[in-house]
Amino acid sequence: MASEQTGRGSARSAVVWAGLETVVQDGARDVLDIGGGTGGLAVRVGALGHRVTVVDPSPDALAALDRRAREHDVAVTGRQGDLSSLLDVVGPDSADVVLCHGVLEVVDDPAAALATLARVVRPGGVLSLLVAQRHAAVIARAMAGHFQQALEMLEPTGPVAPSGRTGRRHTYDELTALANGAGFVVDTVHAVRVFTDLVPGSLLDLEPGATAPLVELEQAVATRPEYLPLATQLHLLAHRP
């Protein structure tokens, strides 16, 4: 999600960033990016003046984060850890904003993960959760002719499905139930990448002018509930009361 992204990359990140901007536009806040990886989002948030900590189990990702932060002259702290050790690494009530993007897909117990995040976010603080959405994945598999995989994906699976396919996916109802169950109050859920993943890459590569109207279209449908089941990802913003 680095600011220099163009084409499909910027179309993919536009809706998420637009939602997040409403949260990070003011002041210097303590932001935790759990599973922040190589820091594309963390560096962008840090550039706004926030105190950003990335916790990630991968030493390689943390090394890449460090390089990226130095390249952009942004201070971001990287710490090794994962959701199960998070309270030991950063402590309870330590963040005004917690970003958890692309991580619930791989954890064993999403409800336990959300309970941990609820302890890390300060009262009044915000949770930003980005997850893969299941219905769109079923359609994508079926359209690619992978009917057996599509059948298997109709129901929730763990992080590793019986077929060996990895990556848990959530529906809107499952995601909001998880957040509510951990004590968060859900503020918005946006549809992310409704069209971008369906557009041939060559269209965006060969026609740079195509990206701007695609981004506009993605923004226009992001808040329409009827597009939530068609979205590759869901972006939930919630707060701790």
Ligand SMILES: C[S@@+](CC[C@H](N)C(=O)[O-])C[C@H]1O[C@@H](n2cnc3c(N)ncnc32)[C@H](O)[C@@H]1O
């Ligand atoms: C798909 S990447 C997402 C990276 C980044 N958040 C983003 O949105 O681009 C998943 C990240 O989660 C990290 N991860 C894997 N298991 C984790 C766990 N149990 N707790 C926290 N992070 C984990 C991985 O190292 C990886 O950096």
